[in-house]
Amino acid sequence: MKRIDHAEASSFFIAEKENEAFHDKRLWDLRQKRDHQRDDVPEWNELRELASAIKEHTLSHLSDYLEQFEDNAKKNGAHVHWALDAEEHNRIVHEILADHGVNTLVKSKSMLTEECELRPYLARRGIDVIETDLGERIQQLDDEPPSHIVVPAVHKLRGNVADVFARTLGSDPDNDDPHYLSEQARVTTRPYFLAAEAGMTGGNFAVAETGAVVVCTNEGNADLSATVPPLQLASVGIEKIIPRTEHLAVFVRMLSRSAVGSPITQYTSHYRKPKDGGELHIVLVDNGRSERLGMEDFWTSLKCIRCGACMNTCPVYRRSGGLSYGGVYSGPIGIILNPTYDLRKYSNLPFASTLNGSCTNVCPVKINIHEQIYQWRRILSEHNQLPFVKKAAMKVTGKVLADPKAYRRTIAATDVAMEHLPRFLLYTRFNAWGKQREVPVTPDQTFHAWYLKNRGTS
Amino acid sequence: MSSRKMILDAVSRNQPSAASLPEVPAFDRDLPPPWQQFQERLAGMGGKFARPVPDGNFDALVRELHPDANIICSATPEVTGNRDLSDVREPKDLDDVDVGVVRAAFGIAETGSVYLSEMEFGVNALGFLSQHLVVLLDPTDVVGNLHHAYRRREFADAAYAVLMTGPSATADIEGVLIHGAQGVRSLTVVEAPRPSV
Ligand code: SF4
Numbered sequence: 212m213k214r215i216d217h218a219e220a221s222s223f224f225i226a227e228k229e230n231e232a233f234h235d236k237r238l239w240d241l242r243q244k245r246d247h248q249r250d251d252v253p254e255w256n257e258l259r260e261l262a263s264a265i266k267e268h269t270l271s272h273l274s275d276y277l278e279q280f281e282d283n284a285k286k287n288g289a290h291v292h293w294a295l296d297a298e299e300h301n302r303i304v305h306e307i308l309a310d311h312g313v314n315t316l317v318k319s320k321s322m323l324t325e326e327c328e329l330r331p332y333l334a335r336r337g338i339d340v341i342e343t344d345l346g347e348r349i350q351q352l353d354d355e356p357p358s359h360i361v362v363p364a365v366h367k368l369r370g371n372v373a374d375v376f377a378r379t380l381g382s383d384p385d386n387d388d389p390h391y392l393s394e395q396a397r398v399t400t401r402p403y404f405l406a407a408e409a410g411m412t413g414g415n416f417a418v419a420e421t422g423a424v425v426v427c428t429n430e431g432n433a434d435l436s437a438t439v440p441p442l443q444l445a446s447v448g449i450e451k452i453i454p455r456t457e458h459l460a461v462f463v464r465m466l467s468r469s470a471v472g473s474p475i476t477q478y479t480s481h482y483r484k485p486k487d488g489g490e491l492h493i494v495l496v497d498n499g500r501s502e503r504l505g506m507e508d509f510w511t512s513l514k515c516i517r518c519g520a521c522m523n524t525c526p527v528y529r530r531s532g533g534l535s536y537g538g539v540y541s542g543p544i545g546i547i548l549n550p551t552y553d554l555r556k557y558s559n560l561p562f563a564s565t566l567n568g569s570c571t572n573v574c575p576v577k578i579n580i581h582e583q584i585y586q587w588r589r590i591l592s593e594h595n596q597l598p599f600v601k602k603a604a605m606k607v608t609g610k611v612l613a614d615p616k617a618y619r620r621t622i623a624a625t626d627v628a629m630e631h632l633p634r635f636l637l638y639t640r641f642n643a644w645g646k647q648r649e650v651p652v653t654p655d656q657t658f659h660a661w662y663l664k665n666r667g668t669s
Numbered sequence: 670m671s672s673r674k675m676i677l678d679a680v681s682r683n684q685p686s687a688a689s690l691p692e693v694p695a696f697d698r699d700l701p702p703p704w705q706q707f708q709e710r711l712a713g714m715g716g717k718f719a720r721p722v723p724d725g726n727f728d729a730l731v732r733e734l735h736p737d738a739n740i741i742c743s744a745t746p747e748v749t750g751n752r753d754l755s756d757v758r759e760p761k762d763l764d765d766v767d768v769g770v771v772r773a774a775f776g777i778a779e780t781g782s783v784y785l786s787e788m789e790f791g792v793n794a795l796g797f798l799s800q801h802l803v804v805l806l807d808p809t810d811v812v813g814n815l816h817h818a819y820r821r822r823e824f825a826d827a828a829y830a831v832l833m834t835g836p837s838a839t840a841d842i843e844g845v846l847i848h849g850a851q852g853v854r855s856l857t858v859v860e861a862p863r864p865s866v
Binding site: 233237240254257260261264265267268269270271272273274277278287293294295299343344345346349362363364365367368369372389390392393394396397400401404405421423429430431432434435437438439441449454456457458459460461463464471473474475476477478479480481482483484485486495497501502504505510 | 671672673675676677679680681682683684685686687688689690691693696710713714715759760761764779780781782793794796797798814815816818819820824825827828829830831832833834835836837838839840841842843844845847849850851852853
């Protein structure tokens, strides 16, 4: 597998100056909206503690909870399938669809199905898969993967979307009004909801006590996919289990607040039983998760609820765009997940970070993201997967970048919002994301001094 | 060996040492008056709030809210409409509905959400294929926060349940907020005490 060169890939994005500037601004805006919501919930940090503890408990009893979930889902009349890996997941889904003579599948956004590359698999077998989330639809029509786990087309400007829609949906190429574009997506997608023989969603949570799969969306597309066609499928990663319905409150209170800064998604949907005369199939997917569960330094990454807050706050992600990470997951969470799939392919990713710890501070389930990034760097150096430039970069940027403890001493757990990182950290000549505004590395100011001078100003 | 067994075996083998499950408090001290907060949060999520209906003529209100509507389909006894839900054979029959009308089982002040399930919808797609949704809600049915909501037994009984908060929305193009992405274009909550039995 070819090694992903994040620095080179991000240089393409950075060349699109307008996109990069907007991307940076838009994601920073989401981060600030998130801060605003956090301040509105007095028990925020208590909720984070609880969320983290509930996840740790569940993951430490995962086999029991999986069986409990399966029992209850079956009692509800759902079919439960188990998939070891992406290939088996795709095969199971295809078999279900083929058995029911499905030609068209309407689908809501699911990072798991991206991970499994389900869409091309089904396309090769003659099944038309329609992504119904607007951002995901834009990406599908442009033949690109999502660049962000919550806002898949965030790297595109309205003009880019107008081009894609004009080319693929026949809309007016000169009309780039987002209202017009969104309406085009609505009216061209609607016939698929009516024609599709099956609908598919992912799952944000799966409740062991009730056998319910819970999906959080804003557009209503997941519910259209689930409530209109007779056959319903949901693919769920095995780490998505939580013990009881009451635990949903803890996660739902934080998910959308962390993701886009709204108190809740417009739709929080709980699927338990098939509709009358229909079927509900739930596919529980491992695909590397059980193995990750045994990795001492990395198993807590399975607590992730895919809110994207760590991406929105990350100065490197904001400037380089999700596609430059070359994996399904991007940003800080992508840095710690992708290498578990392929260490060599993603050996550059752990360097796409300044280790400033901002990701860790915003994470609603308290994953020590930046420490895991640092840990991946160590593993990579032990495996001799360190690319030459990175070796040099580590020397130049010195102790602070390489040693998260130095950061921890300064930023601790203050959840400080850092819109601008010190230039000497971001813009070394080894980092493409700094190239455009290249500043000679003049570390006459230490990180610590910079921090003392700047904290509280943004 | 089945994949099921292989996954469960691998999980048992690898799962970290047992961590305990914390109690989740209700976080309900000093909550603001629920009905007022519900209205504020609903507005914040793009939902609307209708004028009071002292004469109980909800049909007139729905007409007033949506004067151009041709097809009104109601799952409530309060509103008659002109499309009978019992005639619906398949969910997609509801494709041409302009306004759907339902009564929420309860609301949530913290988020401005309403709880709806197959019990309330009759046909679940009514909440999504309709162009607009009108939701009747009794102010005494509003709970303070999500902890209270998720302790209600409705979740254990429903085949399908949704917390719906304002209309369908997207901000996927340059962060511009647009209502009516795929689901309903507007959601209006009407204060409607439950008829006494
Ligand atoms: S790692 Fe944390 S902040 Fe990042 S997406 Fe997952 S839950 Fe959200």
